[in-house]
Amino acid sequence: MxxxxxxxxxxxxxxxxxxxxxxxxxxxxxxxxxxxxxxxxxxxDYHLIELVNRAMLNGYNQYAPMPGVYGLREAIAEKFEKLYQEKYNPETEITITAGGTQAIFTAITATVKKGDEVIIFKPAYDCYEPTVELVGGKPIAIQLDPESFKINWEEVKSLINSKTRMVIINSPHNPSGKVLSKEDMQQLEKILKNTNILLISDEVYEHIIFDSQKHESACLYPGLKERTFIIASFGKTFHNTGWKMGYCAAPAYLTTEFRKVHQFNVFSVHHPTQVALATYITNEQNYxxxxxxxxxxxxxxxxxxxxxxxxxxxxxxxxxxxxxxxxxxxxxxxxxxxxxxxxxxxxxxxxxxxxxxxxxxxxxxxxxxxxxxxxxxxxxxxxxx
Missing domain, CATH: 3.90.1150.10 (Aspartate Aminotransferase, domain 1)
Structure with missing residues (x-):
């Protein structure tokens, strides 16, 4: 059997x-x-743990709203404005998830259909490829240069066709630590212009960047923002990976599709932690x-x-x-x-x-x-x- x-x-x-x-x-x-x-x-941070405990004691122990606690989504929207001067509507464009991996799984499941091609840069976080395969899509792998880990954008351009549904990028990049530059993002924006191709921008390490470099979020590029699921992780940011807390920011039309899957995947995530984070991230020094x-x-x-x-x-x-x-x-x-x-x-x-x-x-x-x-x-x- x-x-x-x-x-x-x-x-x-x-x-x-x-x-x-x-x-x-x-x-x-x-x-x-x-x-x-x-x-x-x-x-x-003991203060964050204290905030979660306080939320539990104050009764936030039942289901959170499906998209996430509004106060936390609002705080995330404010964070985007402070860091990138970009706007996301907390009601229709931000969803709280059970970590970054669930957000990635949901974004792929919501939009990739059987036979669709998804471009993935390798080495890649190991959830991308199997999720694409699970929904009947076809991963198209591009091997990064083994020493520089640079993306060959001409190769990317050559692989774009009518079946290409999505591209997945990750910066700062796990496992290499490589950070995509402004020129990289402009190249990608140019390649995807006048297409219906979607983008997942895995930005879970956005605040862990060194040597005075700048994180080039996909939201900074209008031609990318309009087609992108931005994935982030509180667990990576605040040293508590076991809490499995993250979020997805995307235009309203993509968030609508994202939530259709999210509601039947996890429905909602840990309520008291969301309440705590809504307060904690208002202090920008915490990240x-x-x-x-x-x-x-x-x-x-x-x-x-x-x-x-x-x-x-x-x-x-x-x-x-x-x-x-x-x-x-x-x-x-x-x-x-x-x-x-x-x-x-x-x-x-x-x-x-x-x-x-x-x-x-x-x-x-x-x-x-x-x-x-x-x-x-x-x-x-x-x-x-």
């Missing part, structure tokens, strides 16, 4: 367990230092200081890694850093990552699983959203390899 089921009913027959679950599971089994999955090992906060961690870690045999280019955003191990071993990255976890007691993520046809560039991803104590221990281990 099990073989019959998998061969005849599975809508994702080639989908495997997430690499994050595999490496974190192995880290737990081996009692290894976990730099694999992207979560902080330090505490959230504007994140770049400096994480840049100090990046610099602290990379300064310690100078004595290692790993090669690296400092990440420009996110809280991830890539480490090239080509001077250390010829092993494939998955085997090397497993061996590091078992023998050296440090867990990382092999990048090949995110690449087209599992391209192995001898690179691992580590998460530096950790205490200095954790980063010190990690560097000591890695410098001995």
């Amino acid at each position: 099990s073989n019959f089921f998998s061969e005849n009913f599975s809508k994702l027959p080639n989908s495997k367990t997430s690499i994050f679950a595999i490496m974190s599971g192995l880290a737990n089994k081996e009692n290894a230092l976990n730099l694999s999955q992207g979560f902080p090992d330090f505490k959230s 504007l200081n994140l770049g400096n906060f994480y840049q100090q961690k990046r610099d602290f870690f990379l300064n310690l890694m100078k004595e290692s045999r790993f090669k690296f280019i400092p990440s420009k955003g996110t809280y991830f850093q890539l480490l090239n191990f080509s001077d250390i071993t010829n092993e494939n990255d998955f085997d090397f990552a497993k061996r590091l976890t078992i023998e050296n007691k440090i867990a990382t993520i092999p990048i090949s699983v995110f690449n087209e046809q599992n391209l192995d560039t001898k690179v691992l991803r580590v998460c530096f959203a950790k205490t200095e104590e954790t980063l010190q221990k990690a560097a000591e281990i890695l410098c001995k390899i």
Whole structure:
């Protein structure tokens, strides 16, 4: 019966367990230092936790409105105006979601039909491709340059056709830390002009950007804003990934379609946390200081890694850093990552699983959203390899 089921009913027959679950599971089994999955090992702001607790005590424990608590949507709209001088209507253009992944899933499910093509840049966050496949779409992968992670816009242009339904971008980019430039966004805007192609702009790391660079949100470009689902994450921003809180901002006609799926997917998300965040994000310092906060961690870690045999280019955003191990071993990255976890007691993520046809560039991803104590221990281990 099990073989019959998998061969005849599975809508994702080639989908495997997430690499994050595999490496974190192995880290737990081996009692290894976990730099694999992207979560902080330090505490959230006690004030935010207090606000959530207060909301619970004040009775916000039943279903929230389907689109989200209005006060939070209003605060997000104000945030867009402050940061980007762009307007989103909190009533018709902002929806609170159970994290960024649910928002991405919902946006794809609401708009991609059987046979539609969706352009994805690899290495890519691992939820994009299977979601497209789940709804009968066809992922069209473009492999980024293995060293610079730049997008070849001529290649993008050559792949656009009547079947292209959507393009998915991610900046700052997980796993490389690459940040799309103004020129990149202008190129994309030009390519999509006079088409009906939609865009998902995964901006969950928008506030974690380094070296005085600017985040080029899709909302800053009129030709993109009119066709874009912007995806954001409170969990990434406020060090509480386990709360699974995010949002989607999109024009009203796209939000209408988004909510048709959202209401039957999760309906609504954690009510007291929404109430708390509505207050918390009105203080812009709670997110504007994140770049400096994480840049100090990046610099602290990379300064310690100078004595290692790993090669690296400092990440420009996110809280991830890539480490090239080509001077250390010829092993494939998955085997090397497993061996590091078992023998050296440090867990990382092999990048090949995110690449087209599992391209192995001898690179691992580590998460530096950790205490200095954790980063010190990690560097000591890695410098001995």
